[in-house]
Amino acid sequence: MLCQQHxxxxxxxxxxxxxxxxxxxxxxxRDYLALNDDILTRKRNKDYTKExxxxxxxxxxxxxxxxTVWNYRRLILLHGIFPNSSPVEINEQLSDELSMTTVALKxxxxxxxxxxxxxxxxxxxxxxPGDEGDSDYLGWKQDYWKKEMFVVEKxxxxxxxxxxxxxxxxxxxxxxxxxxNPKTELAYTKRKxxxxxxxxxxxxxxxxxxxxxxxxxxxxEHQSKEAEFELIKNAMFTVPEDQSAWIYHRWLVGxxxxxxxxxxxxxxxxxxxxxxxxxxxxxxxxxxxxxxxIRNHPSSVDVPALTQDCRTWLKELRTVDAARVxxxxxxxxxxxx
Amino acid sequence: MxxxxxxxxxxxxxxxxxxQDELVYHLTxxxxxxxxxxxxxxxxxxxxxxxxxxxxxxxYVMSCWDEEAGSFGAHPxxxxxxxxxxSAVQILIMQDALDRVDxxxxxxxxxxxxxxxxxxAGDQFxxxxxxxxxxxxxxxxxxxxxxxxxxxxxxxxIEQCRNFDGGFGSSIGAESHxxxxxxxxxxxxxxxxLDVVDVPTLSWWLAERQLPNGxxxxxxxxxxxVCYSFWVLSSLSVLNKVHWIDADKLTSFIMSAQDPENGGIxxxxxxxxxxxxxxxxxxxxxxxxxxxxxxxxxxxxMPADIIERMGLxxxxxxxxRRTF
Numbered sequence: 321m322l323c324q325q326h327x328x329x330x331x332x333x334x335x336x337x338x339x340x341x342x343x344x345x346x347x348x349x350r351d352y353l354a355l356n357d358d359i360l361t362r363k364r365n366k367d368y369t370k371e372x373x374x375x376x377x378x379x380x381x382x383x384x385x386x387x388t389v390w391n392y393r394r395l396i397l398l399h400g401i402f403p404n405s406s407p408v409e410i411n412e413q414l415s416d417e418l419s420m421t422t423v424a425l426k427x428x429x430x431x432x433x434x435x436x437x438x439x440x441x442x443x444x445x446x447x448x449p450g451d452e453g454d455s456d457y458l459g460w461k462q463d464y465w466k467k468e469m470f471v472v473e474k475x476x477x478x479x480x481x482x483x484x485x486x487x488x489x490x491x492x493x494x495x496x497x498x499x500x501n502p503k504t505e506l507a508y509t510k511r512k513x514x515x516x517x518x519x520x521x522x523x524x525x526x527x528x529x530x531x532x533x534x535x536x537x538x539x540x541e542h543q544s545k546e547a548e549f550e551l552i553k554n555a556m557f558t559v560p561e562d563q564s565a566w567i568y569h570r571w572l573v574g575x576x577x578x579x580x581x582x583x584x585x586x587x588x589x590x591x592x593x594x595x596x597x598x599x600x601x602x603x604x605x606x607x608x609x610x611x612x613x614i615r616n617h618p619s620s621v622d623v624p625a626l627t628q629d630c631r632t633w634l635k636e637l638r639t640v641d642a643a644r645v646x647x648x649x650x651x652x653x654x655x656x657x
Numbered sequence: 658m659x660x661x662x663x664x665x666x667x668x669x670x671x672x673x674x675x676x677q678d679e680l681v682y683h684l685t686x687x688x689x690x691x692x693x694x695x696x697x698x699x700x701x702x703x704x705x706x707x708x709x710x711x712x713x714x715x716x717y718v719m720s721c722w723d724e725e726a727g728s729f730g731a732h733p734x735x736x737x738x739x740x741x742x743x744s745a746v747q748i749l750i751m752q753d754a755l756d757r758v759d760x761x762x763x764x765x766x767x768x769x770x771x772x773x774x775x776x777x778a779g780d781q782f783x784x785x786x787x788x789x790x791x792x793x794x795x796x797x798x799x800x801x802x803x804x805x806x807x808x809x810x811x812x813x814x815i816e817q818c819r820n821f822d823g824g825f826g827s828s829i830g831a832e833s834h835x836x837x838x839x840x841x842x843x844x845x846x847x848x849x850x851l852d853v854v855d856v857p858t859l860s861w862w863l864a865e866r867q868l869p870n871g872x873x874x875x876x877x878x879x880x881x882x883v884c885y886s887f888w889v890l891s892s893l894s895v896l897n898k899v900h901w902i903d904a905d906k907l908t909s910f911i912m913s914a915q916d917p918e919n920g921g922i923x924x925x926x927x928x929x930x931x932x933x934x935x936x937x938x939x940x941x942x943x944x945x946x947x948x949x950x951x952x953x954x955x956x957x958x959m960p961a962d963i964i965e966r967m968g969l970x971x972x973x974x975x976x977x978r979r980t981f
Contacts, residue, residue, distance in 0.1 A: 326882070326924050326928075327924065327925075327928060328928055328929040329927060329928055329929070330916060330923065330927055330928055330929050330930070332918070342678050342679065345678070345679060345680045346678070348680050349678070349679075349680050349683060352680065352683055352684070353683060356683070356686075360734045363734075364734070382684070383684050383687075385685075385687055385688075386686075386687050387687055387731075387735075387736065387738065387780075388687065388730065388731075388734070388735040388736045390782075391736050391780070391781075391782060394782065432784065436782070436784040439784075440782065440783075481876070481879065483827070483831065483832055483834060483876075486831070486832060487826075487827060487828060487830075487831050490830045490831070518877075518878040519878075520832070520876060520877040520878055521832050521876075524820065524832040524833070525832075527820075527821055528830055562878060563865060563877045563878065564877050564878055567822050567862070567877060571821040571822070642903070643867050643869075643871075643902060643903035643906060644864050644865075644867070644901060644902065644903070646900045646901055647860075647861075647864055647898075647901045
């Protein structure tokens with residue numbers, strides 16, 4: 321009877337079994353509620369002692385989604401523990417906090433509140449160990465951010481689509497005291513993609529990194545797009561039914577102002593269509609790219625012939641992808657008579 | 658195709674408030690305010706609003722008031738948060754009890770969460786997300802105080818979250834996700850700024866969320882889940898493209914995720930039901946024109962007649978209600 325459960329199988333229990341489970345839970349409920357009440361009372365009374373802090377550890381291990389207790393824990397650190405600690409001690413305390421959230425994340429990789437607490441910890445790391453002007457003035461921070469990249473990569477090794485982990489990754493990359501070369505990130509996304517072409521999260525990240533490199537002039541847009549077309553072609557021919565590659569391909573082609581690229585990519589897809597005559601993604605992409613030709617290059621293409629091709633493919637699409645038949649009908653209507 | 662088991666779902670929702678003898682009931686206290694909103698909305702859509710006691714509900718909501726922060730927490734003595742604040746406002750409006758609230762203080766709380774970038778934090782500790790931005794815009798609109806919002810700054814942030822696939826993510830740079838698409842499109846609809854949406858690309862991306870088994874997923878190459886029936890359909894409704902997916906197949910999928918013994922709807926067939934998926938399953942069915950259900954406003958995710966009466970209706974289009 322959770323509020324948001326995902327993937328928990330329904331099991332049929334007899335009335336007796338349900339009763340027995342409830343009986344067994346009664347002592348757990350009593351203990352939980354006692355701890356719960358104790359903490360919320362202490363919080364109301366602004367108890368910022370170490371004892372209260374330890375109680376929050378206990379409760380968060382039972383329930384890592386209890387956001388009020390995470391909040392209270394931060395208040396204890398800020399008002400009870402940090403004011404009486406040296407920077408070295410604060411640093412050690414935060415290091416313990418991070419270890420605690422690492423354990424929690426392994427068990428609950430999709431709980432917003434744990435990721436959130438981790439960010440808070442990192443943002444509160446003091447300067448040091450050196451003094452201002454020393455080379456290790458930001459040493460602690462630097463070490464943490466480096467370590468965070470390692471942690472987030474471990475998380476993405478376990479679940480390569482975890483969007484919490486990807487968001488956190490972008491946050492770490494943006495926060496590092498010594499920024500990492502974006503080309504390293506580009507290589508990382510390629511590794512992830514080559515491990516699994518269906519990893520759209522990695523394609524997405526790749527599009528962001530490339531856009532950044534192009535805008536900074538660190539990569540030549542035209543040349544690097546050509547390399548991307550090669551990579552994507554490999555994905556399209558390996559798993560033609562996987563939409564990740566096709567969505568990315570559509571981004572690479574963009575508005576289709578470059579007619580040479582459009583023509584070439586259309587030929588590539590036609591080649592694939594010959595191998596896979598009922599490939600929905602081939603057909604849908606061919607329609608889309610032909611519409612771009614008609615829209616952007618009307619004077620240098622045979623518009624009636626292209627329109628006729630689109631009609632043929634749309635008819636095919638209505639059969640192979642019946643669920644979206646109304647979409648194909650509307651596109652056909654827009655083609656006109 | 659099996660039918661929507663309305664009496665069982667009503668019973669299921671009623672039973673949720675009476676399960677204090679189960680540990681999970683207590684472990685989910687931090688979601689209680691949302692859970693009541695999900696349960697009440699589902700009941701309204703199924704035509705059984707009175708299945709939960711009105712006065713008891715209003716008293717509970719008011720007992721979650723956080724006097725220090727000046728807004729609502731998820732449970733008595735829990736901290737105020739934008740998620741529970743929106744749910745509280747929605748519940749009080751559905752129960753016609755908004756006069757119980759110190760609206761000025763709630764508005765002040767909400768506005769205090771806006772960041773210089775335009776996005777909103779969930780509470781004073783600063784976690785940011787377009788979900789919170791939507792909660793803020795939605796609540797301000799329901800409270801009649803949108804005029805207090807810096808619309809340009811807010812829309813500016815959403816615009817930066819738009820990706821090449823037409824979708825939106827949880828923050829700048831984040832991958833498109835159907836639930837984040839809903840919050841961004843919903844906020845833009847409320848602010849009358851749908852010009853920010855790349856309609857053809859987004860409609861295409863949303864239509865491609867439907868899988869061969871009829872269910873919808875939230876991102877490319879992921880599993881189907883009943884809750885996306887709402888996130889995807891609500892956005893399609895705002896874009897007037899609900900007919901771009903196969904309504905019969907989706908209806909069958911939602912039906913197959915019902916628990917035919919104890920009521921409730923799960924994320925997918927054979928799984929444990931919960932109030933979150935029960936609500937979003939029923940909400941999806943209402944958008945699909947399922948017979949006998951009340952109309953759901955896909956922007957506010959509340960009964961359409963209430964939003965209409967408040968003069969807040971936007972130009973969405975659900976499928977026409979079918980008759981049995």
